[in-house]
Amino acid sequence: MKRTLLGFAIGFAFTLMLGWIAFPRALYTHKQQPFTFLHKAHAEKSGISDCGECHAFKDDGEFAGIPATEKCASCHSEQLGDTKAEAILVSNYVKPGHETHWLVYAQQPANVWFSHAIHLKRAGLSCQQCHGSYGETDQVKVYQLNRISGYSRDIWGHSMSRFRRAPGDGMKMSDCETCHSRRHVEVGCLGCHK
Protein backbone atom coordinates (compact mmCIF):
# COMPACT_ATOMS: atom_id res chain seq x y z
CA MET A 1 0.00 0.00 0.00
CA LYS A 2 2.80 2.36 1.01
CA ARG A 3 4.67 1.61 -2.17
CA THR A 4 1.60 2.25 -4.26
CA LEU A 5 1.10 5.66 -2.62
CA LEU A 6 4.74 6.54 -3.09
CA GLY A 7 4.60 5.51 -6.70
CA PHE A 8 1.49 7.61 -7.21
CA ALA A 9 3.09 10.64 -5.56
CA ILE A 10 6.22 10.36 -7.70
CA GLY A 11 4.17 9.88 -10.84
CA PHE A 12 1.96 12.83 -9.95
CA ALA A 13 4.94 15.11 -9.30
CA PHE A 14 6.61 13.96 -12.50
CA THR A 15 3.49 14.64 -14.56
CA LEU A 16 3.10 18.09 -13.01
CA MET A 17 6.70 18.94 -13.81
CA LEU A 18 6.23 17.70 -17.31
CA GLY A 19 3.17 19.88 -17.80
CA TRP A 20 4.33 23.01 -16.01
CA ILE A 21 8.04 23.07 -16.73
CA ALA A 22 8.96 20.85 -19.67
CA PHE A 23 5.92 21.51 -21.85
CA PRO A 24 6.05 25.34 -21.69
CA ARG A 25 9.75 25.21 -22.60
CA ALA A 26 8.98 23.09 -25.61
CA LEU A 27 5.92 25.16 -26.49
CA TYR A 28 7.57 28.57 -26.69
CA THR A 29 10.39 29.57 -28.98
CA HIS A 30 12.45 32.65 -28.21
CA LYS A 31 12.81 35.50 -30.68
CA GLN A 32 14.96 38.59 -30.56
CA GLN A 33 13.84 42.14 -31.26
CA PRO A 34 15.59 43.85 -34.23
CA PHE A 35 17.71 45.87 -31.80
CA THR A 36 17.80 46.80 -28.12
CA PHE A 37 15.31 49.39 -26.94
CA LEU A 38 15.38 50.46 -23.31
CA HIS A 39 12.33 52.21 -21.88
CA LYS A 40 14.12 53.31 -18.73
CA ALA A 41 16.98 54.97 -20.60
CA HIS A 42 14.47 57.00 -22.62
CA ALA A 43 12.61 58.04 -19.49
CA GLU A 44 15.76 59.09 -17.66
CA LYS A 45 17.86 60.66 -20.41
CA SER A 46 15.19 62.44 -22.37
CA GLY A 47 12.73 63.00 -19.56
CA ILE A 48 9.82 61.24 -21.25
CA SER A 49 7.45 60.40 -18.42
CA ASP A 50 4.17 59.91 -20.27
CA CYS A 51 3.69 56.70 -22.29
CA GLY A 52 1.46 58.66 -24.66
CA GLU A 53 4.34 60.79 -25.82
CA CYS A 54 5.52 57.94 -28.07
CA HIS A 55 2.55 55.54 -27.92
CA ALA A 56 0.06 58.05 -29.23
CA PHE A 57 -3.50 58.13 -30.54
CA LYS A 58 -4.37 58.94 -34.12
CA ASP A 59 -6.81 61.72 -34.93
CA ASP A 60 -9.76 59.32 -35.22
CA GLY A 61 -9.11 57.91 -31.73
CA GLU A 62 -7.37 54.75 -32.90
CA PHE A 63 -4.28 53.79 -30.93
CA ALA A 64 -1.11 53.91 -33.02
CA GLY A 65 0.76 51.36 -30.87
CA ILE A 66 4.51 51.27 -31.33
CA PRO A 67 5.65 54.57 -32.87
CA ALA A 68 6.87 54.81 -36.44
CA THR A 69 10.52 55.41 -37.32
CA GLU A 70 9.61 59.03 -37.98
CA LYS A 71 8.99 59.48 -34.25
CA CYS A 72 12.42 57.99 -33.40
CA ALA A 73 13.99 60.21 -36.04
CA SER A 74 12.71 63.34 -34.34
CA CYS A 75 15.56 62.82 -31.84
CA HIS A 76 17.80 60.22 -33.52
CA SER A 77 18.20 61.79 -36.96
CA GLU A 78 21.94 61.53 -36.29
CA GLN A 79 23.65 59.31 -33.78
CA LEU A 80 23.58 60.90 -30.31
CA GLY A 81 25.45 58.32 -28.26
CA ASP A 82 27.79 55.44 -28.88
CA THR A 83 25.58 52.38 -28.40
CA LYS A 84 25.37 49.63 -30.97
CA ALA A 85 21.57 49.68 -30.86
CA GLU A 86 21.43 53.34 -31.78
CA ALA A 87 23.90 52.78 -34.62
CA ILE A 88 21.57 50.09 -36.01
CA LEU A 89 18.55 52.37 -35.65
CA VAL A 90 20.17 55.28 -37.44
CA SER A 91 21.91 53.36 -40.22
CA ASN A 92 19.31 50.65 -40.93
CA TYR A 93 16.03 52.43 -40.24
CA VAL A 94 16.20 56.21 -39.86
CA LYS A 95 18.50 57.06 -42.79
CA PRO A 96 16.91 54.70 -45.36
CA GLY A 97 13.43 55.54 -43.96
CA HIS A 98 12.45 51.95 -43.13
CA GLU A 99 9.98 50.91 -40.45
CA THR A 100 11.18 48.64 -37.66
CA HIS A 101 9.49 45.26 -37.54
CA TRP A 102 9.12 45.07 -33.79
CA LEU A 103 7.74 41.93 -32.27
CA VAL A 104 4.66 43.13 -30.42
CA TYR A 105 4.34 41.46 -27.04
CA ALA A 106 0.70 42.42 -26.60
CA GLN A 107 -0.47 41.53 -30.14
CA GLN A 108 -3.92 40.01 -29.78
CA PRO A 109 -5.43 37.40 -32.11
CA ALA A 110 -6.96 38.71 -35.35
CA ASN A 111 -10.53 38.41 -34.07
CA VAL A 112 -10.03 40.71 -31.09
CA TRP A 113 -11.06 44.33 -31.12
CA PHE A 114 -9.61 46.38 -28.31
CA SER A 115 -9.98 50.14 -28.05
CA HIS A 116 -7.30 51.92 -26.07
CA ALA A 117 -9.37 55.12 -26.22
CA ILE A 118 -12.34 53.52 -24.46
CA HIS A 119 -10.21 51.91 -21.75
CA LEU A 120 -7.93 54.87 -21.09
CA LYS A 121 -10.09 57.89 -21.70
CA ARG A 122 -13.51 56.62 -20.68
CA ALA A 123 -12.73 53.97 -18.07
CA GLY A 124 -9.64 55.75 -16.76
CA LEU A 125 -7.37 52.69 -16.66
CA SER A 126 -3.63 53.16 -16.55
CA CYS A 127 -1.30 51.55 -19.09
CA GLN A 128 0.29 49.47 -16.32
CA GLN A 129 -2.96 47.75 -15.39
CA CYS A 130 -2.75 45.64 -18.53
CA HIS A 131 0.85 46.02 -19.67
CA GLY A 132 2.55 45.77 -16.28
CA SER A 133 5.69 47.73 -15.55
CA TYR A 134 7.55 46.89 -18.77
CA GLY A 135 7.68 50.60 -19.62
CA GLU A 136 9.86 51.21 -16.56
CA THR A 137 12.39 48.42 -17.09
CA ASP A 138 15.96 48.69 -18.27
CA GLN A 139 16.09 45.51 -20.30
CA VAL A 140 14.55 44.09 -23.43
CA LYS A 141 12.00 41.41 -22.73
CA VAL A 142 12.55 38.20 -24.67
CA TYR A 143 9.69 37.67 -27.10
CA GLN A 144 8.33 34.16 -26.65
CA LEU A 145 6.33 32.82 -29.55
CA ASN A 146 3.81 30.05 -29.00
CA ARG A 147 4.68 27.46 -31.64
CA ILE A 148 1.10 26.19 -31.90
CA SER A 149 -1.01 29.34 -31.78
CA GLY A 150 1.57 31.80 -33.10
CA TYR A 151 0.69 34.23 -30.27
CA SER A 152 3.04 35.95 -27.87
CA ARG A 153 3.66 34.45 -24.43
CA ASP A 154 2.36 37.68 -22.93
CA ILE A 155 -1.19 36.73 -23.94
CA TRP A 156 -1.23 33.69 -21.66
CA GLY A 157 1.17 35.34 -19.21
CA HIS A 158 4.40 34.12 -17.76
CA SER A 159 2.85 32.30 -14.84
CA MET A 160 1.76 28.86 -16.04
CA SER A 161 -0.42 28.17 -13.02
CA ARG A 162 -1.94 31.70 -13.22
CA PHE A 163 -2.11 31.65 -9.44
CA ARG A 164 -1.45 35.06 -7.84
CA ARG A 165 -0.32 36.59 -11.09
CA ALA A 166 1.48 39.93 -11.11
CA PRO A 167 -0.67 42.78 -12.48
CA GLY A 168 -0.44 42.90 -16.24
CA ASP A 169 0.80 39.33 -16.56
CA GLY A 170 -1.55 37.80 -19.12
CA MET A 171 -4.07 39.24 -21.54
CA LYS A 172 -6.42 36.33 -22.05
CA MET A 173 -10.14 36.72 -22.62
CA SER A 174 -10.70 35.61 -19.03
CA ASP A 175 -8.50 38.51 -17.87
CA CYS A 176 -10.71 40.95 -19.77
CA GLU A 177 -13.82 39.29 -18.38
CA THR A 178 -12.57 39.37 -14.79
CA CYS A 179 -12.04 43.12 -14.95
CA HIS A 180 -15.33 43.71 -16.79
CA SER A 181 -17.35 41.74 -14.26
CA ARG A 182 -15.62 43.47 -11.35
CA ARG A 183 -16.52 46.84 -12.83
CA HIS A 184 -19.98 45.69 -13.96
CA VAL A 185 -19.30 46.64 -17.56
CA GLU A 186 -21.43 44.45 -19.76
CA VAL A 187 -20.59 44.02 -23.44
CA GLY A 188 -21.77 41.43 -25.95
CA CYS A 189 -19.48 39.14 -27.96
CA LEU A 190 -18.95 41.70 -30.69
CA GLY A 191 -18.15 44.33 -28.10
CA CYS A 192 -14.62 42.90 -28.07
CA HIS A 193 -14.58 40.61 -31.11
CA LYS A 194 -14.68 41.51 -34.75
Place this chain on the structure above:
Amino acid sequence: MSARYGMVIDLDRCTGCGACMMACAAENNVPALPKATNRTGLTPMLVRKVSNGRNGVAQREVFIPILCMHCEQHTPCVSVCPQQAVEVDRATGIVMQMPQRCLGCRYCMTACPYHARYFNWWDPAWPAGTEKSLNPGVAVRMRGVVEKCNMCHARLHAAQEKAAAAGKREIDPADYVPACVEACPTGAIRFGNLADPNDPVTQESHSPEAFRFLARLGTEPKVYYKSKEAWVRALAEAASSTEVQHG
Protein backbone atom coordinates in the same frame (compact mmCIF):
# COMPACT_ATOMS: atom_id res chain seq x y z
CA MET B 1 -29.50 54.91 -23.58
CA SER B 2 -29.75 51.66 -25.47
CA ALA B 3 -30.28 51.95 -29.21
CA ARG B 4 -32.27 49.75 -31.56
CA TYR B 5 -30.59 49.97 -34.91
CA GLY B 6 -32.75 49.19 -37.89
CA MET B 7 -33.37 49.96 -41.54
CA VAL B 8 -36.10 50.99 -43.89
CA ILE B 9 -35.55 49.82 -47.47
CA ASP B 10 -37.59 51.66 -50.05
CA LEU B 11 -38.26 49.01 -52.71
CA ASP B 12 -39.66 51.57 -55.14
CA ARG B 13 -36.21 53.14 -55.26
CA CYS B 14 -34.20 49.91 -55.57
CA THR B 15 -32.89 49.43 -59.11
CA GLY B 16 -31.28 46.06 -58.38
CA CYS B 17 -27.82 47.38 -59.23
CA GLY B 18 -26.15 45.27 -56.55
CA ALA B 19 -23.92 48.06 -55.20
CA CYS B 20 -25.05 47.13 -51.67
CA MET B 21 -23.89 43.53 -52.19
CA MET B 22 -20.48 44.64 -53.42
CA ALA B 23 -20.05 47.18 -50.63
CA CYS B 24 -21.07 44.56 -48.08
CA ALA B 25 -18.57 42.03 -49.42
CA ALA B 26 -15.75 44.57 -49.49
CA GLU B 27 -16.48 45.88 -46.01
CA ASN B 28 -16.84 42.47 -44.40
CA ASN B 29 -13.98 40.62 -46.09
CA VAL B 30 -16.25 38.21 -47.91
CA PRO B 31 -13.99 36.00 -50.03
CA ALA B 32 -14.34 35.43 -53.76
CA LEU B 33 -15.68 31.91 -54.16
CA PRO B 34 -15.23 30.70 -57.74
CA LYS B 35 -16.94 27.36 -57.05
CA ALA B 36 -19.93 28.85 -55.24
CA THR B 37 -23.46 28.41 -56.53
CA ASN B 38 -26.62 30.22 -55.49
CA ARG B 39 -26.89 27.82 -52.58
CA THR B 40 -23.29 27.80 -51.40
CA GLY B 41 -22.20 31.42 -51.83
CA LEU B 42 -21.68 34.01 -49.13
CA THR B 43 -24.09 36.90 -49.55
CA PRO B 44 -24.87 38.60 -46.23
CA MET B 45 -26.68 41.13 -48.41
CA LEU B 46 -28.54 39.58 -51.35
CA VAL B 47 -30.75 41.36 -53.89
CA ARG B 48 -33.55 39.07 -55.03
CA LYS B 49 -35.78 39.68 -58.02
CA VAL B 50 -39.46 38.91 -57.57
CA SER B 51 -42.11 39.00 -60.29
CA ASN B 52 -45.86 39.47 -59.90
CA GLY B 53 -46.30 36.35 -62.05
CA ARG B 54 -48.22 38.05 -64.85
CA ASN B 55 -47.31 38.49 -68.49
CA GLY B 56 -47.19 41.31 -70.99
CA VAL B 57 -48.08 44.82 -69.91
CA ALA B 58 -49.32 43.55 -66.55
CA GLN B 59 -45.92 42.15 -65.64
CA ARG B 60 -44.21 43.85 -62.72
CA GLU B 61 -40.95 43.06 -61.01
CA VAL B 62 -39.36 44.23 -57.82
CA PHE B 63 -35.86 43.92 -56.41
CA ILE B 64 -35.69 43.04 -52.74
CA PRO B 65 -32.42 43.36 -50.82
CA ILE B 66 -32.46 40.61 -48.18
CA LEU B 67 -30.17 40.74 -45.19
CA CYS B 68 -30.39 39.64 -41.57
CA MET B 69 -33.59 41.18 -40.23
CA HIS B 70 -32.17 41.47 -36.70
CA CYS B 71 -35.25 39.96 -35.04
CA GLU B 72 -35.88 41.48 -31.63
CA GLN B 73 -38.19 38.85 -30.12
CA HIS B 74 -37.84 35.05 -29.99
CA THR B 75 -34.91 35.48 -32.35
CA PRO B 76 -34.97 32.11 -34.16
CA CYS B 77 -31.21 31.71 -34.64
CA VAL B 78 -30.47 32.63 -31.04
CA SER B 79 -32.99 30.16 -29.67
CA VAL B 80 -31.59 27.19 -31.61
CA CYS B 81 -27.84 27.82 -31.41
CA PRO B 82 -26.24 25.16 -29.20
CA GLN B 83 -23.05 27.20 -28.91
CA GLN B 84 -24.41 30.58 -27.85
CA ALA B 85 -22.59 31.86 -30.88
CA VAL B 86 -25.32 34.39 -31.63
CA GLU B 87 -27.04 36.86 -29.35
CA VAL B 88 -29.17 39.98 -29.47
CA ASP B 89 -27.02 42.80 -28.18
CA ARG B 90 -28.80 44.58 -25.34
CA ALA B 91 -27.16 47.89 -26.10
CA THR B 92 -27.81 48.04 -29.84
CA GLY B 93 -30.40 45.42 -30.73
CA ILE B 94 -28.03 43.99 -33.32
CA VAL B 95 -28.19 40.21 -33.68
CA MET B 96 -24.53 39.43 -33.32
CA GLN B 97 -23.04 36.35 -34.92
CA MET B 98 -19.74 35.17 -33.47
CA PRO B 99 -18.21 32.95 -36.16
CA GLN B 100 -15.35 31.95 -33.88
CA ARG B 101 -17.79 30.27 -31.50
CA CYS B 102 -19.78 28.55 -34.24
CA LEU B 103 -19.40 24.79 -34.57
CA GLY B 104 -20.95 24.71 -38.02
CA CYS B 105 -24.09 22.68 -37.30
CA ARG B 106 -26.18 25.08 -39.45
CA TYR B 107 -29.23 24.75 -37.21
CA CYS B 108 -29.52 28.56 -37.31
CA MET B 109 -29.66 28.49 -41.11
CA THR B 110 -32.60 26.14 -40.90
CA ALA B 111 -34.27 28.26 -38.25
CA CYS B 112 -33.87 31.60 -40.00
CA PRO B 113 -37.18 32.43 -41.73
CA TYR B 114 -35.37 34.78 -44.11
CA HIS B 115 -32.56 32.48 -45.33
CA ALA B 116 -30.18 35.28 -44.37
CA ARG B 117 -27.43 33.06 -42.97
CA TYR B 118 -24.59 31.54 -44.93
CA PHE B 119 -22.14 28.74 -44.39
CA ASN B 120 -18.44 28.88 -45.22
CA TRP B 121 -17.99 25.82 -47.39
CA TRP B 122 -14.41 26.70 -48.35
CA ASP B 123 -11.32 28.21 -46.82
CA PRO B 124 -11.39 31.94 -47.49
CA ALA B 125 -9.16 32.90 -50.41
CA TRP B 126 -8.60 36.06 -52.39
CA PRO B 127 -6.98 36.69 -55.76
CA ALA B 128 -3.24 37.24 -55.21
CA GLY B 129 -2.51 40.73 -53.96
CA THR B 130 -6.06 41.69 -53.07
CA GLU B 131 -5.72 40.29 -49.55
CA LYS B 132 -3.77 43.49 -48.82
CA SER B 133 -6.98 45.47 -49.18
CA LEU B 134 -8.85 43.47 -46.54
CA ASN B 135 -10.65 45.46 -43.87
CA PRO B 136 -8.55 45.19 -40.68
CA GLY B 137 -11.66 45.85 -38.59
CA VAL B 138 -13.32 42.56 -39.56
CA ALA B 139 -11.85 39.13 -38.81
CA VAL B 140 -11.76 36.68 -41.70
CA ARG B 141 -14.03 33.69 -41.11
CA MET B 142 -12.71 30.17 -41.42
CA ARG B 143 -14.21 27.24 -43.30
CA GLY B 144 -16.99 25.45 -41.45
CA VAL B 145 -18.73 28.35 -39.71
CA VAL B 146 -21.89 30.34 -40.33
CA GLU B 147 -21.87 34.06 -40.96
CA LYS B 148 -24.38 36.79 -41.62
CA CYS B 149 -24.89 40.55 -41.51
CA ASN B 150 -23.61 42.04 -38.25
CA MET B 151 -24.69 45.53 -39.33
CA CYS B 152 -21.09 46.46 -40.19
CA HIS B 153 -19.97 46.11 -36.63
CA ALA B 154 -16.48 47.37 -37.47
CA ARG B 155 -18.02 50.73 -38.27
CA LEU B 156 -19.79 50.77 -34.90
CA HIS B 157 -16.45 49.98 -33.23
CA ALA B 158 -14.79 52.86 -35.05
CA ALA B 159 -17.61 55.23 -34.08
CA GLN B 160 -17.41 54.14 -30.44
CA GLU B 161 -13.67 54.63 -30.40
CA LYS B 162 -13.96 58.07 -31.96
CA ALA B 163 -16.57 59.08 -29.38
CA ALA B 164 -14.44 57.80 -26.49
CA ALA B 165 -11.38 59.65 -27.78
CA ALA B 166 -13.42 62.85 -27.88
CA GLY B 167 -14.63 62.26 -24.33
CA LYS B 168 -18.22 61.47 -25.35
CA ARG B 169 -20.36 58.53 -24.25
CA GLU B 170 -22.75 58.44 -27.19
CA ILE B 171 -21.64 57.99 -30.76
CA ASP B 172 -22.38 60.56 -33.43
CA PRO B 173 -25.05 58.92 -35.67
CA ALA B 174 -23.21 60.26 -38.72
CA ASP B 175 -20.18 58.11 -37.80
CA TYR B 176 -22.08 54.82 -37.92
CA VAL B 177 -23.56 54.05 -41.31
CA PRO B 178 -23.43 50.46 -42.67
CA ALA B 179 -21.66 49.92 -45.99
CA CYS B 180 -24.82 48.98 -47.94
CA VAL B 181 -26.58 52.15 -46.81
CA GLU B 182 -23.62 54.25 -47.81
CA ALA B 183 -23.24 52.55 -51.19
CA CYS B 184 -26.87 52.63 -52.34
CA PRO B 185 -26.88 55.12 -55.26
CA THR B 186 -30.62 55.81 -55.02
CA GLY B 187 -30.75 56.16 -51.26
CA ALA B 188 -33.17 53.23 -51.01
CA ILE B 189 -31.62 51.84 -47.82
CA ARG B 190 -31.93 54.05 -44.78
CA PHE B 191 -30.43 53.31 -41.42
CA GLY B 192 -31.31 54.69 -38.04
CA ASN B 193 -32.12 54.14 -34.39
CA LEU B 194 -35.64 52.77 -34.05
CA ALA B 195 -35.58 53.51 -30.31
CA ASP B 196 -35.45 57.21 -31.10
CA PRO B 197 -38.96 58.43 -31.99
CA ASN B 198 -37.52 61.50 -33.71
CA ASP B 199 -35.26 59.52 -36.01
CA PRO B 200 -36.51 59.87 -39.62
CA VAL B 201 -36.12 56.11 -40.06
CA THR B 202 -38.39 55.43 -37.08
CA GLN B 203 -41.02 57.74 -38.55
CA GLU B 204 -40.69 56.11 -41.95
CA SER B 205 -41.13 52.67 -40.38
CA HIS B 206 -44.55 53.81 -39.11
CA SER B 207 -45.71 54.87 -42.56
CA PRO B 208 -48.69 52.93 -44.02
CA GLU B 209 -46.46 51.91 -46.94
CA ALA B 210 -43.94 50.25 -44.59
CA PHE B 211 -44.04 46.55 -43.85
CA ARG B 212 -41.87 43.73 -42.57
CA PHE B 213 -41.47 40.30 -44.09
CA LEU B 214 -43.20 37.50 -42.19
CA ALA B 215 -44.23 39.86 -39.40
CA ARG B 216 -46.86 37.32 -38.32
CA LEU B 217 -44.11 35.12 -36.90
CA GLY B 218 -43.80 37.65 -34.09
CA THR B 219 -40.04 37.94 -34.25
CA GLU B 220 -40.18 41.74 -34.52
CA PRO B 221 -37.59 42.19 -37.26
CA LYS B 222 -35.83 45.55 -37.29
CA VAL B 223 -35.48 45.73 -41.06
CA TYR B 224 -38.53 47.38 -42.62
CA TYR B 225 -39.44 47.59 -46.28
CA LYS B 226 -41.53 50.17 -48.01
CA SER B 227 -43.47 50.30 -51.26
CA LYS B 228 -46.39 52.16 -52.80
CA GLU B 229 -47.34 49.01 -54.74
CA ALA B 230 -49.98 46.86 -53.03
CA TRP B 231 -48.75 43.64 -54.69
CA VAL B 232 -45.25 44.24 -53.29
CA ARG B 233 -46.62 44.79 -49.81
CA ALA B 234 -48.62 41.58 -50.19
CA LEU B 235 -45.34 39.66 -50.57
CA ALA B 236 -44.70 40.35 -46.92
CA GLU B 237 -46.89 37.51 -45.79
CA ALA B 238 -45.91 34.92 -48.40
CA ALA B 239 -45.75 31.66 -46.44
CA SER B 240 -42.16 31.07 -47.38
CA SER B 241 -39.63 32.39 -49.82
CA THR B 242 -40.38 29.46 -52.13
CA GLU B 243 -43.75 30.95 -52.96
CA VAL B 244 -42.16 33.74 -54.94
CA GLN B 245 -40.01 33.31 -57.99
CA HIS B 246 -36.37 34.08 -57.46
CA GLY B 247 -34.36 35.92 -60.03
